[in-house]
Amino acid sequence: MSKVMLITGASRGIGAATAQLAAERGYALCLNYHHREDAAHQVLHEAQRLGVQAIAVQADVSREDEALDLFTALDREFGRLDVLVNNAGMLERQLRLEQMDAARWNRVLGANVIGSFLCAREAIKRMSTRHGGHGGAIINLSSAAARLGAPGEYIDYAAAKGAIDSMTLGLAKEVGGEGIRVNAVRPGVIYTDIHASGGEPDRIERVKTSVPLGRGGAAREVAEAILWLASEGASYTSGALLDVSGGR
Ligand code: NAP
DSSP, X not given: OOOEEEESSOSSHXXXXXXXXXXXXXXXXXXXXXXXXXXXXXXXXXXXXXXXXXXEEEOOTTSHHHHHHHHHHHHXXXXXXXXXEEOOOOOOOOOOGGGOOHHHHHHXXXXXXXXXXXXXXXXXXXXXXXXXXXXXXXXXXXXXXXXXXXXXXXXXXXHHHHHXXXXXXXXXXXXXXGTEXXXXXXXXXXXXXXXXXXXXXXXXXXXXXXXXXXXXXXXXXXXXXXXXXXXGGGTTOOSOEEEESTTO
C-alpha cells in the first residue's frame, strides 16, 4: 500500500509543490486548504492524474474542531498516516512591533503555532507505537525568520517560527522512541504568494542581494528537502532544523 502523507496548506506555494512532488513519488495524499478551494482542487486533480489516491479537505487548522474534522476525513479515506507536513502558515502586513495589536498576534500564533501543534498531536495519536501505530515522520515548516528575527517586518511571525523550532527539538526527543522522526525545514525567501500578504509582493527582489546564492528559491526546491526528510533516506535524521535558504 502507498504511504499516506497529510499536507496542511496544500493549495498554493510550498504546500502545492510538495503535493506535486509527493504524487510523483507515489504517496497517497490528504490535501488540506483554508480558503482557496479552486486552487486546492487543481492540485488534487493533478495528483489524481498521476494515479495516486488523494482527497482535498477544507479546514482552518488553527481551530481545534476543524483540525479534528480534518483527521476524521483522513481516517475515513485512508485509515492510516505515515507523514505529516505541517506546512500551513501565514504572515500579516509589515509593521514595527509597537504598531501591532493582540488580535493580530493571536491570528499569527494561531495559524503558525497552534495549527502545527494540533496536527502534530493528532498525527502522534495515529503514528506512535505507544498508541498501536507503526511510526512515521513529521516535517514542520519553520523559516529562516526564526533566526533572523524579521525586524521592521513581522517579528511576530519570526517568533512563531521560533516556537516551531523549539517544538521540533522537543517533540523529536519525546516521540523518537516511538517510531516517529520530527524535523523542520527553514526556507529562506521563496517565490510564493506569502510576500504579498506582507504588503510587498516583490520583496524577494529587494532582499535577494543578501542571499549568497544570489536569488530567491523555488517552492519545488523546498519540496525536495521535505520529501527527503519524509523518506527512508533520512532514517537517522530527527530533531534537525534544515535551512533551505540559499546560504542566507
Ligand atoms: P502561501 O503561498 O501563502 O500559502 C499558504 C498556504 O497555507 C495556503 O495553502 C493556505 O490555504 C494555507 N493556510 C494558511 N492559513 C491556514 C490555516 N489557518 N489553515 C489551513 N491552511 C492555511 O505560503 P508559502 O510561502 O507556500 O508558505 C508555506 C509555509 O512555508 C508556511 O508555513 C510559511 O510560513 C513557510 N515559509 C515560507 C517562506 C517563503 O518565502 N515563501 C519562507 C519561510 C517559511 P488557502 O490557499 O486555502 O488560503
